[in-house]
Amino acid sequence: MIKALRRPLLLTLALLGAVGSFMMGSASAEPRTVLIGLAAPMSGLSGSTGVALERAAQLAVDDLNSGKPVIAGEPVLFKLLAQDDRADPRTGELIADYFVKSRVAAVVGHWNSGVGIPAARIYAAAGIPHVAPAVTAPAYTQQGDASAFRIVPHDGEGALLTADYVVRDLKAGNIAVIDDSTVFGTTYADEFVKSVKALQGRVGARYTVSSKTSDFNSILRAIRDNDPDVVFFAGLDAQAAQLVQDMRRLQVRARLVGIGGVVGPTFLKLAGAAGEGVSVVEPGLPSYKGPQWTHFEQAWKARYREDIYLYAPFAYDAVRVIAAAMREADSVDAAKVTASLHRIRYKGISGNIAFDAQGNLRDPVFTLYQVSQGRWRVIRSMGHSEKN
Template sequence: MRRTILLSAVLLGAGWAMQSGAAAATPRTVLIGLAAPMSGPSGSTGMSLERAAQLAVEDINNGKPVIGGEPVLFKLLPQDDRADPRTGELVAQYFVKTGVAAVVGHWNSGVGIPASRIYAAAGIPHVAPAVTAPDYTRQGYASAFRIVPHDGDGARHTAQYVMHDLKARSIAVIDDSTLFGATYAQEFVNAVAAQQGRVAGRYQVSSKTSDFNSILRSIRASDPDVVFFAGLDAQAAQLVQDLRRLQIRARLVGIGGLVGPTFLRLAGVAGEETSVVEPGLPSYKGPQWSHFESAWKARYKDDIYLYAPFAYDAVRVIAAAMREADSLAPAKVTAELHRIRYRGITGQIAFDAEGNLRDPVFTLYQVHQGRWRVIRSMGDRN
């Protein structure tokens, strides 16, 4: 009898030791690459993406995730792609060599498209929080996803606003010569033509210039109702100042990426009534959002940049796909991303066969008394 009790005690102790050992086992590290411009004109946006992604990683780790029967610890690996295509390729190659499980990035279409080819060749799933050029998902890479709408949808809604709300009879179109700007401008021109609108002139400038004088002399002669600019916030601020200095009365309409403090600060009073159609809802609700908002404000003591929630959701949807697949194998995670239905802070997230966001929603913003105000939501579901 004593021998039986002792044997039971030994077995119980061994079982407890095994359980304690499992609980104390070092979690497997899961690297998530984050690629965005963290320096230069778009540096503040890139840093906001990194901040949001880091909060997402911490939230996931707080849940003590287990994948494939093994405890895991997510870790963010941020890299500055400098909004430069060649640097973006180098970052992508570094991620492949480092063995990241997935990538959140990039911000610029001209960077994200060449980088996506490297990720696809390595089989690494990648979710873009801002790459909007249609060609990104038209390349046929199963591993490429975007958590924001593409330019074709945004341009169509912008054209509807310009034609029906502003009742523009003639429109001057300028882009910044980047892949993002030129693609968006062409999509906008196509959408205006489909609605029997008139483009009075089509112009291009370098993304690095602040000199709009020659273009604006031509625009002033054609006297358009609207100047549509496909470029980033700092350059758009210079453009609108020049429009008002030359007494060109046309309304400035911009593209996604303008809504934020940079344009307001640089444009000043000249920016009044500037309009932009941006992806996403005008405001977010629910306990997930409240948690994210309070964590952001407590950590960073700053306003939440427009695209930051998309980076947060990109990390979370990748982790959700890994949990659903119960695997870190890239092919299984990619397959799960194509099936996933995930409720994030930006709304319902699901991807079509090409990796585009299903049922995208947009918001129309306008500058009023030095602040961005919401005009209304826009989208095929509205």
């Protein structure tokens, strides 16, 4: 009898030992690493922007990991793989190839349209979902790429609102247009001119300069002779600051109106007193509210001890919306995550995020800013309702 009882007992003990070993192994198993690539200019004239995007994305990754995420029943650890694309198209392509070889699950990037458009083709060929926190040229989502998304409005929408502001609010009867010869600047300027004409406004002259020039003398002398009411500049912050300084030095009396990418500390620092009165239509809300934003703001200031850069919230939300799509798909498979992004409805710190069939942001919101007493001041929010 004793022998008969010992076999089941020993078998039970053996099974319990095996289960215990399995449970211990599961508890001690390392989480699966999910790589998210981030590409932005972290050096050169736009370096401060790229660094801000990386910082925001890292905060998002840290927040996700603090919640002990589980996907498909498996614990995961998100990791950011950040790269400096130098605002250079060829470097952007090399980084895109590197991300593909590194088997990233998704990409946040790029910032410049001229970099993001060619890089997107490489991500598309690999089927990797990519969410741009700033690429605004319409062509970015017009390449037949189902995996391309942008978390900011595109240039056509921003240009229409800017043209409406210049023609109707400023009542400019004569407008000079300058672009910086980049894909971003040229596309935005083209859309702006088209919108001005549709509003029965007049573009008196159109000029193109190199994005690297700091010499506006000859153009501004020609502009001064034409005596425009507004100079519209399709370029970024550092160059816009140089332009407005030269305008005041050469006594060009027109108001300068800029585009997205100008609002921030760089322009204020470089433009100084010459920047007074400059206006810019930027994507995003005029202010952020709610517990998500409060957490982000506190985490940012505790870690980086400086003001939040305008585009940082978009990078934070880009990481978070990718992770939300993975949770909804219960997978990190690229095709499933891409399909999930097309369906997603996500409330981020920058606003409500949903994408149309092309990957553009639904219901985009803009804010009109103006420099007053050395600070960027909010004039009003702008959106679809103001277009009609």
